Amino acid sequence: MMDEQIRIEERGSTHVYRQIKMLSEEELVLRESRCVYEQPAYCVAACPLKLDAKAFMDAAAKDQFDKALQLYEKIAPFPAILAAGCEAPCEHKCKLCELGEGIAVRDVEQAVVRYGKRPTVKGFLRMKKKQTVVLFGSGLLILFLTGELVKKNYPVTVVSEEPDLEQWLRAAVEKAGIPEDAVQHDLALLKKMDLTLRGAELPDAQQIRAAAEEFNAVCVSPALTAGLFPEAAPDQALMYDRDLHIVTGSGESEGGVLAAAEAAKRAALSVDRIVQKLDPSNMRGTEGTSETRLYTNTEKVQPSDRLPHDMADGYSREQAVREAQRCIQCHCDECIKGCAYLQHYKKYPRILTREIYNNVGVIMGDHMMNKPINACSLCGQCTVTCPNGYDMAEICHRARQNMVSTDKMALAPHEFALLDMLFSNREAFLSRTQPGYESCKYVFFPGCQAGAVAPETVRAAWTDLSSRLEGGVALMLGCCGAICDWAGRYELYDTVKEFIDRELEKLGGGTAPVVIAGCPTCMKELKGHEGLEVKGIWDVLLEIGLPEGGQGLDRPVAVHDACGARGDHAAQEAIRTIAGKLGMEITETEYSGDRSPCCGYGGLTAYANKEVAHEMTELCLSRSDAPYITYCMACRDRFAREGRQSRHILELVYGTDAGAPPDISEKRYNRMRLKNDLLKEVWNEEVYEVGPDFDIHYTPEALQLMDQRMILKSDVIDVLKYARESGEAILDQESGLYIARARIGNATFWVKYTQENENTYLVRSAYSHRMNIVTR
Amino acid sequence: MEEKNYYTIDPEGKLTCMKCGIPLVKGKAKFMYLDNGFPVELPVCPQCGFVYVPEELALGKVASVERALEDK
Ligand code: SF4
Ligand code: SF4
Ligand code: SF4
Ligand SMILES: [Zn+2]
Numbered sequence: 001m002m003d004e005q006i007r008i009e010e011r012g013s014t015h016v017y018r019q020i021k022m023l024s025e026e027e028l029v030l031r032e033s034r035c036v037y038e039q040p041a042y043c044v045a046a047c048p049l050k051l052d053a054k055a056f057m058d059a060a061a062k063d064q065f066d067k068a069l070q071l072y073e074k075i076a077p078f079p080a081i082l083a084a085g086c087e088a089p090c091e092h093k094c095k096l097c098e099l100g101e102g103i104a105v106r107d108v109e110q111a112v113v114r115y116g117k118r119p120t121v122k123g124f125l126r127m128k129k130k131q132t133v134v135l136f137g138s139g140l141l142i143l144f145l146t147g148e149l150v151k152k153n154y155p156v157t158v159v160s161e162e163p164d165l166e167q168w169l170r171a172a173v174e175k176a177g178i179p180e181d182a183v184q185h186d187l188a189l190l191k192k193m194d195l196t197l198r199g200a201e202l203p204d205a206q207q208i209r210a211a212a213e214e215f216n217a218v219c220v221s222p223a224l225t226a227g228l229f230p231e232a233a234p235d236q237a238l239m240y241d242r243d244l245h246i247v248t249g250s251g252e253s254e255g256g257v258l259a260a261a262e263a264a265k266r267a268a269l270s271v272d273r274i275v276q277k278l279d280p281s282n283m284r285g286t287e288g289t290s291e292t293r294l295y296t297n298t299e300k301v302q303p304s305d306r307l308p309h310d311m312a313d314g315y316s317r318e319q320a321v322r323e324a325q326r327c328i329q330c331h332c333d334e335c336i337k338g339c340a341y342l343q344h345y346k347k348y349p350r351i352l353t354r355e356i357y358n359n360v361g362v363i364m365g366d367h368m369m370n371k372p373i374n375a376c377s378l379c380g381q382c383t384v385t386c387p388n389g390y391d392m393a394e395i396c397h398r399a400r401q402n403m404v405s406t407d408k409m410a411l412a413p414h415e416f417a418l419l420d421m422l423f424s425n426r427e428a429f430l431s432r433t434q435p436g437y438e439s440c441k442y443v444f445f446p447g448c449q450a451g452a453v454a455p456e457t458v459r460a461a462w463t464d465l466s467s468r469l470e471g472g473v474a475l476m477l478g479c480c481g482a483i484c485d486w487a488g489r490y491e492l493y494d495t496v497k498e499f500i501d502r503e504l505e506k507l508g509g510g511t512a513p514v515v516i517a518g519c520p521t522c523m524k525e526l527k528g529h530e531g532l533e534v535k536g537i538w539d540v541l542l543e544i545g546l547p548e549g550g551q552g553l554d555r556p557v558a559v560h561d562a563c564g565a566r567g568d569h570a571a572q573e574a575i576r577t578i579a580g581k582l583g584m585e586i587t588e589t590e591y592s593g594d595r596s597p598c599c600g601y602g603g604l605t606a607y608a609n610k611e612v613a614h615e616m617t618e619l620c621l622s623r624s625d626a627p628y629i630t631y632c633m634a635c636r637d638r639f640a641r642e643g644r645q646s647r648h649i650l651e652l653v654y655g656t657d658a659g660a661p662p663d664i665s666e667k668r669y670n671r672m673r674l675k676n677d678l679l680k681e682v683w684n685e686e687v688y689e690v691g692p693d694f695d696i697h698y699t700p701e702a703l704q705l706m707d708q709r710m711i712l713k714s715d716v717i718d719v720l721k722y723a724r725e726s727g728e729a730i731l732d733q734e735s736g737l738y739i740a741r742a743r744i745g746n747a748t749f750w751v752k753y754t755q756e757n758e759n760t761y762l763v764r765s766a767y768s769h770r771m772n773i774v775t776r
Numbered sequence: 777m778e779e780k781n782y783y784t785i786d787p788e789g790k791l792t793c794m795k796c797g798i799p800l801v802k803g804k805a806k807f808m809y810l811d812n813g814f815p816v817e818l819p820v821c822p823q824c825g826f827v828y829v830p831e832e833l834a835l836g837k838v839a840s841v842e843r844a845l846e847d848k
Contacts, residue, residue: 011810012810012811013810013811014810014845015811365848366848367847370846370847371847410846410847412842726795727794727795728794728795728826730792730793730794730819730826730828731791731792732790733791733792739828748829750829750831765831767831767835770809770842771807771838771842772809773805773806773807773808773818773827773829774806774827775803775804775820775825775827776804776805776815
């Protein structure tokens with residue numbers, strides 16, 4: 001039995017201002033970088049103008065063309081010309097190309113430009129900038145650059161040989177083969193732009209040189225530069241000639257429409273720097289196309305082709321909507337799809353990690369992320385489902401340990417479970433060699449939940465093992481320590497570990513016997529003990545053969561893999577083999593094997609956050625309508641609690657049925673009963689059970705409330721015992737109920753009852769609070 | 777200076793202390809949790825000092841203050 005001295009202490013104060021970093025900044029960044037959730041969609045990364053094509057398609061798919069147009073005009077001052085002339089590299093990078101044809105981005109853009117409306121109400125009159133810019137010449141680059149600079153609110157002057165805006169625009173698009181309606185469309189926009197054209201003026205070199213005195217930035221078309229300044233060698237990335245101090249390009253930047261549009265963006269950024277008298281290479285951020293590390297699962301996407309046009313000049317509005325609806329809005333949510341916890345908090349691991357990291361760093365004040373930290377079931381599913389193996393469990397587990405170490409972690413969410421662990425390893429603990437053996441070759445370790453949920457099954461399994469295995473099979477009823485591990489109470493975990501090791505050595509006569517674990521989580525935890533050989537009971541049963549009398553269910557079943565068995569393919573396989581031998585037909589679900597979600601018990605979610613735990617159970621059950629076969633008793637219990645037929649594989653092997661799920665008091669009772677019955681019947685040890693010397697009955701409502709509020713019958717008994725000894729109780733005349741209370745551990749428990757006679761109580765309600773109340 | 781009370785309940789003579797056989801009265805009490813104190817006025821036995829925390833108070837206000845302090 002575990003040391004009585006060990007207490008589960010409440011932290012003394014909220015005013016302890018300690019902090020230990022949970023990860024170094026580099027370690028944090030390394031972890032965060034694994035999550036590609038925020039990476040741009042393929043089309044977005046491929047666009048040198050940085051059109052948010054994903055958001056654009058989303059708006060178009062919803063027939064929100066005005067919104068789509070707004071997005072498009074953000075990157076295109078002359079949208080019709082761009083949409084008509086863009087080479088659309090995004091279309092080749094579209095994820096759908098891997099399946100069929102990529103989205104016809106450009107055709108949708110054209111439709112959006114044609115049918116979308118710009119907001120009619122004028123926004124605020126925007127303040128013009130003080131710095132002025134002059135542009136010499138014509139051509140696509142100068143046209144687009146003019147548009148960019150007008151948008152940036154520079155007072156813009158254009159000097160060109162064309163007499164008017166229309167001629168100037170037509171000269172620019174002359175070679176690009178832009179259809180007339182697009183030209184007309186953008187000409188209308190151009191005419192509304194606030195700019196000055198000095199037409200019919202052929203700029204010469206001297207005039208351009210002198211312009212610097214009048215204007216803050218001087219831009220020259222590549223054609224003019226080539227003609228007037230043959231020595232010019234502008235930097236193509238900056239669109240700037242350092243010697244001439246002019247923004248310009250070489251002839252090549254007049255390539256296609258897209259190249260010119262991109263060059264214009266670079267040039268506009270250089271103008272921004274130049275007017276501030278900064279070096280144009282300064283602080284430019286990311287320009288042009290980018291790489292993306294995004295992952296998008298297309299397994300469930302049906303391949304499809306582009307919608308054909310039926311009009312000569314492109315999609316109708318309806319067609320564009322339909323084409324946009326083919327867009328799958330590329331994103332990664334592999335982890336979220338399988339995890340109710342991530343769904344609950346609506347956050348992807350990268351952001352969750354950052355927020356948890358910050359939470360741990362809060363020295364004084366509110367820790368807003370404590371709930372999420374304690375709601376993760378530490379199940380490891382995300383590490384399997386994430387294409388990059390993101391390990392959210394590690395983050396939450398570390399955060400818990402860290403906050404325990406700095407006295408920042410509240411005890412309340414985990415106290416019940418920790419006390420339950422102590423109960424398993426004290427009152428309910430049993431460690432005995434098989435009768436007739438001084439020491440044993442094996443020890444059966446069924447796990448605390450097995451005794452709590454299905455004591456008869458534990459007994460049957462041990463009886464079977466001990467009768468068929470050579471060398472003696474000891475029995476150890478207790479908790480492996482997973483509970484303290486999950487709670488982040490690492491010191492307590494070490495204590496439990498040492499305790500179990502010591503007890504195991506006694507059973508093996510100096511060295512620990514081979515452990516036969518009945519629970520995958522125990523198995524995993526015990527495997528972490530140095531020098532311990534641990535097997536699953538499922539493996540042993542396959543080695544020695546199933547006992548007589550096992551009976552499977554006569555309906556197809558779904559196997560729910562335990563999170564404790566993640567990565568343990570042998571165990572997963574063994575369970576299916578056993579189920580097969582019992583004559584069961586198994587239907588596999590999408591999230592089975594290593595991808596299995598947690599039932600809600602893992603990581604103490606069931607204690608710390610009942611709501612999330614419930615959602616986890618629901619998600620598990622939503623995978624199949626079939627009865628669930630489990631090999632972890634906690635899973636069995638949670639599924640049965642939600643009303644699903646669920647059986648532990650050992651119940652079927654041994655023909656036992658644990659029946660309806662027990663409440664929290666029954667779970668304790670079951671463990672005590674199992675221990676005491678075995679002591680009496682197997683080891684002939686008389687057990688003196690001292691119950692209270694009075695009778696207590698409960699109304700069904702009281703029992704339900706107690707289960708909800710995590711109040712044990714033993715708590716109620718303690719309160720009534722105290723009331724009997726001290727005489728302290730009150731009577732509420734209105735309800736006619738007596739009310740008594742006692743401080744037990746870190747909480748005050750209250751019981752409302754009526755009394756039939758001196759020794760018979762009927763409990764009507766019970767509640768508790770952790771705050772201590774004193775008079776003043 | 778008048779100390780602020782976070783909560784006040786007057787038993788109005790409807791509660792009796794079984795030990796002392798007298799009605800509880802509105803009295804000064806204090807909730808303590810994790811080194812933080814909250815003065816309140818609750819039904820108290822004027823003789824033995826039994827302080828009554830009603831179910832609604834325990835599950836409502838008290839619980840929410842507890843949660844808030846636990847996250848400090
Ligand atoms: S699966 Fe989740 S953790 Fe992994 S990259 Fe995608 S969003 Fe991020
Ligand atoms: S499917 Fe949509 S979001 Fe994905 S790459 Fe293609 S256009 Fe972009
Ligand atoms: S509950 Fe499991 S799958 Fe979800 S974040 Fe935590 S460890 Fe990952
Ligand atoms: Zn009294």
